[in-house]
Amino acid sequence: MKLRKIGNTEVPEIGLGCMNLSHGYGGYPSKEDSFALLQRAYDLGVRHFDTAALYGFGRNEELVGEWMQPYRKKIHLASKCGMQGVDGKRVIDGRAAALKATLEDSLRRLNTDFIDVYYLHRWDKNNVTIEESVGALAEVVQEGKIGGIGLSEVSAATLRKAHAVHPITAVQNEYSLWTRNPEIGLSEACQELGVTLVAFSPLGRGFLCAPELGLSRFAEGDMRLTMPRFQEPNISQNRELIKKLSQVCAEIGCSLAQIAIAWLLAQGEHVLPIPGTVKINHLEDDLVAASVALSAEIISKLDDLFRPEKIHGFRYPSLGMSEVDTERFACEQ
Numbered sequence: 001m002k003l004r005k006i007g008n009t010e011v012p013e014i015g016l017g018c019m020n021l022s023h024g025y026g027g028y029p030s031k032e033d034s035f036a037l038l039q040r041a042y043d044l045g046v047r048h049f050d051t052a053a054l055y056g057f058g059r060n061e062e063l064v065g066e067w068m069q070p071y072r073k074k075i076h077l078a079s080k081c082g083m084q085g086v087d088g089k090r091v092i093d094g095r096a097a098a099l100k101a102t103l104e105d106s107l108r109r110l111n112t113d114f115i116d117v118y119y120l121h122r123w124d125k126n127n128v129t130i131e132e133s134v135g136a137l138a139e140v141v142q143e144g145k146i147g148g149i150g151l152s153e154v155s156a157a158t159l160r161k162a163h164a165v166h167p168i169t170a171v172q173n174e175y176s177l178w179t180r181n182p183e184i185g186l187s188e189a190c191q192e193l194g195v196t197l198v199a200f201s202p203l204g205r206g207f208l209c210a211p212e213l214g215l216s217r218f219a220e221g222d223m224r225l226t227m228p229r230f231q232e233p234n235i236s237q238n239r240e241l242i243k244k245l246s247q248v249c250a251e252i253g254c255s256l257a258q259i260a261i262a263w264l265l266a267q268g269e270h271v272l273p274i275p276g277t278v279k280i281n282h283l284e285d286d287l288v289a290a291s292v293a294l295s296a297e298i299i300s301k302l303d304d305l306f307r308p309e310k311i312h313g314f315r316y317p318s319l320g321m322s323e324v325d326t327e328r329f330a331c332e333q
């Protein structure tokens with residue numbers, strides 16, 4: 001894979017989102033199968049691995065931490081604080097003391113003394129200024145515990161405020177063919193400030209590459225059960241777009257997952273997609289995207305096919321929507 005810059009490092013241009021091994025969609029693989037998936041990713045050249053204190057309420061960091069021990073120095077490790085499990089509940093807390101305490105937990109669970117990029121998973125916007133949270137993370141950069149500061153689900157305006165406190169290494173926002181919100185100023189701001197835009201849920205949480213997904217297919221506890229885009233009638237309307245996407249795939253000879261990731265890679269050298277999967281054959285499919293070159297004509301066809309007003313339903317239920325700070329299109333208000 002070609003390399004892309006994140007902070008002062010270069011990493012292969014497709015990373016791996018590790019959340020799926022312990023959080024979000026249910027049906028989690030055994031430790032042995034999880035290690036096999038992580039190992040296959042590493043063997044195929046993936047070096048950027050993404051986890052969070054939230055995922056599995058710590059279990060995902062423990063899993064990644066144990067697997068990566070022989071490779072620690074070769075891995076570019078990202079984790080997140082500011083949203084974690086407390087007494088079995090998901091809690092957002094961006095106070096300086098909370099972030100520093102979570103960092104100590106992350107380091108212990110990951111069995112490392114250094115995390116390359118540490119994100120504020122959500123800005124605790126009703127209680128804590130972005131300056132306080134970023135100021136706390138700047139202190140732990142100085143202490144040598146993290147290499148760079150990341151933000152997640154933030155707007156361009158918040159990125160600029162944060163960047164004035166301490167240079168930001170990466171912003172991790174949802175970005176895919178059916179979630180184009182980073183195009184309202186954020187992507188441009190990232191390019192201008194030299195910040196990597198890490199595209200999470202680049203496959204539309206599976207919808208873009210497995211359109212048969214629907215409520216009846218989800219395991220108990222799968223967060224997509226609560227997401228409006230996956231509910232009827234939205235999902236049936238959204239599936240019409242995938243039929244057209246399949247036609248474009250047939251035209252150029254690639255899979256749905258590959259076109260979705262290749263489209264992101266074509267959005268600029270500052271974009272780093274992190275697809276997630278629990279299946280080795282899906283991982284292998286996703287990584288082929290690095291060798292799929294899309295012509296300007298195909299990119300503009302895809303841009304048009306997935307114009308935001310053509311997508312039905314909010315990406316999060318109302319609580320989730322209220323917790324993010326990202327810009328919205330008029331059709332989402």
Ligand SMILES: NC(=O)c1ccc[n+]([C@@H]2O[C@H](COP(=O)([O-])OP(=O)(O)OC[C@H]3O[C@@H](n4cnc5c(N)ncnc54)[C@H](OP(=O)(O)O)[C@@H]3O)[C@@H](O)[C@H]2O)c1
Pocket residue numbers: 016017018019020025050051121152153172173199200201202203204205206207209210257274275276277278279281282283285286
């Ligand atoms: N910062 C945040 O707030 C935030 C939020 C969400 C996610 N993330 C990060 O982003 C990563 C990826 O996001 P995501 O997992 O939500 O969404 P995603 O990567 O868009 O989609 C994952 C889904 O796609 C399916 N899939 C993957 N490759 C496939 C293929 N080639 N063919 C068919 N299906 C395929 C997976 O199913 P199988 O497992 O069956 O392959 C899984 O259900 C996460 O792991 C996490 O690290 C961050």
